[in-house]
Amino acid sequence: MRHFSDVVSARPVAWAAACHPLPTAAVTLVAAGLAAAFGRGAAGTAAVAAAVLAGQLSVGWLNDLLDADRDALAGRPGKPVADGRLPRPAVRTAVVTAAVLAVVLSLLSGPAATAAHLLALVSAWSYDLGVKATRWSLVPYAVSFGLLPAFVVLGLPGAPLPPWWLVAAGALLGCAAHFLNVLPDLADDAASGVRGLPHRLGADRGRAAAGVLVLAASALLVLGPPGTAPGGRLAVLPAAVLIVGAGLLAGRRPGSRAAFHAVLLVAVADVGLLLWTGTGTAVTAGAE
DSSP, rough: OHHHHHHHHHHHHHHOOOOOHHHHHHHHHHHHHHHHHHHHHHHHHHHHHHHHHHHHHHHHHHHHHHTHHHHHHTTOOOOOOTTSSSSSSHHHHHHHHHHHHHHHHHHHHHHHHHHHHHHHHHEEEHHHTTTGGSTTTTTHHHHHHHHHHHHHTTTTTTTOOOHHHHHHHHHHHHHHHHHHGGGHHHHEEEEHTTTOOHHHHHHHHHHHHHHHHHHHHHHHHHHSHHHHHHHHHHHHHHHHHHHHHHHHHHOOOOOOOOHHHHHHHHHHHHHHHHHHTHHHHHHHHHOO
């Protein structure tokens, strides 16, 4: 068997596909945007982005490694572990390597932030390791996405607690992402014995729940910060309605992940709004 480094260099496209590239990129971008919005500075923002990227790589690769047999049975395209393009021992090594890097890089943000990020990763790994098939499948998404802003804010000098509305908004967005990420695979998952909460609720109720969750998260980001919401923040609500509505409509096509991508877009837009309006640094300054 070739050395791990040889496998990495030989199959960069396969490695990228196996890590769930769009969610990995979106979560990393959201974390970096939050770090900038809350005044972490260039070095702090880079440290946050690197730690989150490593953590997301470990989560994505672990997911594809553990789901390889089910993906092969369902004939899902674009699954390099399932179709043999990536050897499973190499993927196991990559998962462990990325996880260790995530913890080491988190230490650049301090012990409190590291603890938050490690808990978020443990929660995400628990989903891959079996919680996804239970009625509690929503919990890891709520915990991990809620702890993402906590990781960012706890890395500030003095390790201040993150504002409650930011943690709650992250948790709500995570729950919405869970519903919409699973919906295209409901039938295949059910055939292989995976029955998480979205499977138990069904497609229509899952879509409705996701829409409500996204809008509730956006409302928290607009109305949660102290003081009167400026026009720029208020603009996010109709924009979120349009984006999610379009995603839900397009997502009705079999196999479409348009609705899931709409949630990622709303999350990125929400963080961009915090950065543009200076809400993050204003909240941090007010807490000092």
